Amino acid sequence: MSHRFDLVIFDCDGVLMDSEIVSARVVAADMTEHGLPTTPEQAMMRFVGTSLRAMKPMIEAERGAPLPADWNDRMVDKIAVAMAAEVTEIIGARAILEELDRLGIAWRIASNSADAEMTAKFGRTGFLALTAGRTHSAPRLFAAGGRPKPAPDVFLDAARAESVAPSRCVVIEDSVPGVTGAVAAGMTCYGFTPHGDGAELRAAGAAGLITRLDQVTGLVVGARVDA
Template sequence: MRPAFAAVLFDCDGVLVDSEIITMGVLREMLHELGWPISETECVSLFVGRALKDQGPLIFDHTGVHTDEAWIAQFRERRDVALSAQVEAIPGIEAALGIISDVYGKKIAVASGADRKKIELQLARTGLDRFFDGRLFSGMEVPKSKPAPDVYLAAARALGVAPERAVVVEDTVAGVIAGVAAGATVLGYSNGSHASTAPQALRKAGAASVFSNMAELATLVCSEQDA
């Protein structure tokens, strides 16, 4: 097999690790404490794929509380405890990364909207960090997080590839919008779980195609060897 693109850029939560329900559980608990009886479905719809720091006005509208840096730090602390105990790799991603890393070498990276500590914690716990060798990019370390394209542009620049020649693997509308805005081809991942985004929503956001099983991913980003 050979590369079909110049680089592969992976979102983390929901693509590499099965973390969204764990994180949303902690967030729901803290929003309940503020007086917002938000449901799991609503929490997933409003917060998955978006930076919590950008959702302050939304939280204020429902609670009358300004969530400052101290509140966000408390959320991250409680979130990390839960993730450290529970997070697992997405089924099939380890095998897919084995093939893709053999084909692409160092032209793969993680470009997540999450803070770096969370990315590192999750990849270390699942053992997926060995595929990326520190090529991790956080939306918290660029001017604007997803749905802005900044983190994907930063990752492509660091890998030395034009973003238009990269492929992005995403599972949220905000992430797809970010990848498309960067100029990359975007593959949407939707596995049918209650935390996953519907395929039609990913396509509407600009995903070139949507797949439901990580066993399909290597074929989508790699070409057959020439005869």
């Protein structure tokens, strides 16, 4: 069977895991503690798809003072604890990963989340065995000079792991930083928009939109799918 793509790369938060509001609650509470009263909804709207590394100087600029030097590490720990207690999977997440396995189509996960956060998410939802060896974390690349989304680095790392050219990769993303990074990597990106019209994802370069994860199969083995 010929495929339109040889590798599917999924974002984690908001695509496979319903985790963005969980992170937003942690971020909002921390900002409030540091003198910037913030609701989870405000934090989610402002920071969806943004790495902690990029978030820190934004918060510091707003409060006019530095955050603690170990802020990133503390936030990773806080978010991991919250994920282990609260996160759920996006509808259809396990089914699409298992379906791609059945069809012999390679897939990977590329996230701005730290490994500890992904372990907590996949542990709570029972995905650890399924995702083992298939996750790519932007923070894992920092020591070698890697950058978080919207840079393309974590997507390119996923493609290298499967020895697949970027032009043969399709990325499923729900945020502007993610779409921007996928396009910069030379990959085709589809926006995942179960809610909303996805206009901001199209503007960032998404080739099309899907509203359900079961549409991913059609992107790879069938005709182009647009929501």
